[in-house]
Amino acid sequence: MLKKIKNIIFKIDSFFYKKFGSDKSTKALENIKEAQVIFSYLNDPEKETNVRFVGGCVRKSISGEKIDDIDLATILEPKEVIDRLESKKIKVIETGILHGTVTAILNSKKFEITTLRKDISTDGRYADVKFTSSWEEDAKRRDFTINAIYSDIEGRIFDPFNGAEDLKNGIIKFIGSSEERMREDYLRILRYFRFFTQYSKVDCDLNVIQSIRRNINGLNKISNERIFDELKKILKLEKVYILFSNKRFKEILLNIFPQFLYYKRLSKINNLTKKINSKYDINLILALLIVDESNNYEYFCHKYKVSNATKNRIKNISENFKNFNNKNFYSEENIKRLTYLLGKDCVKDLLLFSVCTTSPKKDLNLKSLLNFLDVYKIPKFHISGDDLKQYGYEPGIVLGQKLKSLEKEWIKNNFVLDKKEIKKNLDKINKN
Numbered sequence: 001m002l003k004k005i006k007n008i009i010f011k012i013d014s015f016f017y018k019k020f021g022s023d024k025s026t027k028a029l030e031n032i033k034e035a036q037v038i039f040s041y042l043n044d045p046e047k048e049t050n051v052r053f054v055g056g057c058v059r060k061s062i063s064g065e066k067i068d069d070i071d072l073a074t075i076l077e078p079k080e081v082i083d084r085l086e087s088k089k090i091k092v093i094e095t096g097i098l099h100g101t102v103t104a105i106l107n108s109k110k111f112e113i114t115t116l117r118k119d120i121s122t123d124g125r126y127a128d129v130k131f132t133s134s135w136e137e138d139a140k141r142r143d144f145t146i147n148a149i150y151s152d153i154e155g156r157i158f159d160p161f162n163g164a165e166d167l168k169n170g171i172i173k174f175i176g177s178s179e180e181r182m183r184e185d186y187l188r189i190l191r192y193f194r195f196f197t198q199y200s201k202v203d204c205d206l207n208v209i210q211s212i213r214r215n216i217n218g219l220n221k222i223s224n225e226r227i228f229d230e231l232k233k234i235l236k237l238e239k240v241y242i243l244f245s246n247k248r249f250k251e252i253l254l255n256i257f258p259q260f261l262y263y264k265r266l267s268k269i270n271n272l273t274k275k276i277n278s279k280y281d282i283n284l285i286l287a288l289l290i291v292d293e294s295n296n297y298e299y300f301c302h303k304y305k306v307s308n309a310t311k312n313r314i315k316n317i318s319e320n321f322k323n324f325n326n327k328n329f330y331s332e333e334n335i336k337r338l339t340y341l342l343g344k345d346c347v348k349d350l351l352l353f354s355v356c357t358t359s360p361k362k363d364l365n366l367k368s369l370l371n372f373l374d375v376y377k378i379p380k381f382h383i384s385g386d387d388l389k390q391y392g393y394e395p396g397i398v399l400g401q402k403l404k405s406l407e408k409e410w411i412k413n414n415f416v417l418d419k420k421e422i423k424k425n426l427d428k429i430n431k432n
Contacts, residue, residue, distance in 0.1 A: 170201025186218035228304040241266035
């Protein structure tokens with residue numbers, strides 16, 4: 001009988017929702033065709049929903065942000081999720097099957113689907129969980145109210161902790177006790193900073209700050225990979241500099257990342273035009289925080305196992321650091337030379353970095369130099385090994401050395417070298 005009553009209420013609710021809509025905008029999610037397909041296979045006709053959007057995708061939809069990852073929560077256990085979707089020829093990967101998570105892929109779109117859970121025990125890193133059919137229990141184990149908002153495919157919101165209201169008012173609030181939430185997973189300390197920077201419209205809660213200070217050593221239990229993954233999300237934020245303008249936050253972050261010696265550089269990004277500001281990606285922000293002319297950055301890169309691509313970009317900046325105060329470094333001739341040797345992207349990194357150092361050149365026209373790089377065509381060295389063979393050189397090490405010497409002369413001569421100069425230089429090389 002109770003089940004029938006619930007189904008009747010569900011139908012009435014569905015009718016009124018379609019008639020009058022909702023003040024919470026989840027249209028961006030509702031209109032994803034692949035999501036509509038997934039929901040249709042996991043839901044049962046004429047019954048309450050078995051599956052809902054949850055977490056970041058709902059938060060971003062309500063905030064009008066770009067949605068990247070799509071998380072779904074369901075009352076169905078993983079095996080049934082797999083059986084239902086695979087029977088419809090949808091690819092399913094058991095990404096976290098022990099914790100109730102599978103990933104469905106449809107038309108290249110990924111949906112991380114997790115069975116409702118409640119924590120049985122936690123150690124600050126991992127949790128032993130038990131599946132549940134209670135949406136309330138699942139919500140209780142989440143970190144912040146703004147991440148415990150659920151929505152079905154028709155846009156009906158399930159929001160047991162008023163997260164949508166907190167999101168609207170810019171309040172970052174832990175669910176229940178902040179102390180308990182942190183001790184369940186100490187990475188939530190960094191997540192608090194991320195969400196505060198991104199959404200907060202009010203000052204930080206001093207009780208939360210005290211909880212963070214008491215539990216900060218718990219981050220030692222978290223793998224460096226997880227910490228760096230969260231850090232990258234923080235560095236990606238448009239207003240990341242806010243973290244270092246807040247005295248309390250700065251103190252805590254420098255405790256966690258003592259390598260961030262040059263955080264004051266970030267404030268200079270905010271003074272740049274929006275177009276130039278947008279060119280500062282995660283790697284450049286990280287470089288601004290840690291790079292000088294020493295090789296100290298190598299310790300950070302080793303500790304957090306940064307990718308070779310990131311490390312190489314940081315290395316390029318470090319190796320050129322001592323030249324930033326040299327006026328000739330920014331001459332058109334030198335920019336051309338650097339572009340040929342390093343590539344446009346590396347030179348752009350150097351220019352964007354240098355304008356944020358403590359004593360940038362006053363006459364540095366960053367916009368003009370970046371525009372120049374965008375249209376500049378990198379010259380191609382027109383002399384080959386075959387050309388040198390005409391002068392009697394045999395293939396091998398000697399020929400390669402001669403070719404390299406000619407290339408250096410060509411670069412030095414502003415990428416110009418005619419046949420007379422080639423012969424002259426070859427004679428010079430032979431004499432040497």
